[in-house]
Amino acid sequence: MISLEELAASEEVRQEYKKAFLLNMFQKICVRMERNPQFKAKVKNLFRQSYDKCDTVSAIIRNELKYDELSSEDAAIMQMWFEANLRKTSRRKVIPQEVKERLYKSQNGKCVVCGEELGNDWSKIHVDHIIPWKLVGDELADNYQDLCETCNECKSARIDYLFKNLIKLI
Numbered sequence: 001m002i003s004l005e006e007l008a009a010s011e012e013v014r015q016e017y018k019k020a021f022l023l024n025m026f027q028k029i030c031v032r033m034e035r036n037p038q039f040k041a042k043v044k045n046l047f048r049q050s051y052d053k054c055d056t057v058s059a060i061i062r063n064e065l066k067y068d069e070l071s072s073e074d075a076a077i078m079q080m081w082f083e084a085n086l087r088k089t090s091r092r093k094v095i096p097q098e099v100k101e102r103l104y105k106s107q108n109g110k111c112v113v114c115g116e117e118l119g120n121d122w123s124k125i126h127v128d129h130i131i132p133w134k135l136v137g138d139e140l141a142d143n144y145q146d147l148c149e150t151c152n153e154c155k156s157a158r159i160d161y162l163f164k165n166l167i168k169l170i
Helices: 004-009 011-035 037-049 053-065 072-087 097-106 149-155 161-169
Strands: 125-129 144-148
Touching (some): 011 037, 037 072, 097 125, 125 149, 144 149
16 A cells, blocks of 8 residues: 555655646636626736736735745646636637547547546547636647546546546555
8 A cells, every 4th residue: 555655755746736736726717707897807917917927826816815825837837727717718629529539549549537447439539628617718739538427427626636637646
């Protein structure tokens, strides 16, 4: 059995935890923007007027969530998410078959969440947004993954499945 120290030392586990942590903070800001149009307008203005968008992201996270340890690398990742959120449209794009096939090959025909074989019935293979569509729309090119029907329906627009991925690494 793996010890807690060994688990914490795993780079893969640290990266998954970090991504889940950042997404949780991002989601909190997105929910606030969704509920409060004035806040969303304020965030848009901050980005429009900003010379350093990473500093803007850090300031938003610091001021709204009282978290002041955001690294420049993490701020750059979140900047990409914020910009995607702010330019997101209200309609989903059709995902081309070539993208679906590329995902299928890169995942060796397996569901990212449960690891089960996806088979070759394209009606049962679901292309999912890693970061939920509700948060970033179709604005991120590398935001897709293939899931089986069951995992996609269970995941929906939630981000807690990232913690399930952590458990798989144990």
